[in-house]
Amino acid sequence: xxxxxxxxxxxxxxxxxxxxxxxxxxxxxxxx
Numbered sequence: 001x002x003x004x005x006x007x008x009x010x011x012x013x014x015x016x017x018x019x020x021x022x023x024x025x026x027x028x029x030x031x032x
Contacts, residue, residue, distance in 0.1 A: 019026060
């Protein structure tokens with residue numbers, strides 16, 4: 001749906017910002 005199309009890149013963007021601000025979350029999330 002249109003909403004999902006908009007949501008996907010937004011979540012990616014939000015995650016990138018969170019990673020920049022809280023890089024320690026990467027260890028918790030298990031992303032290397």
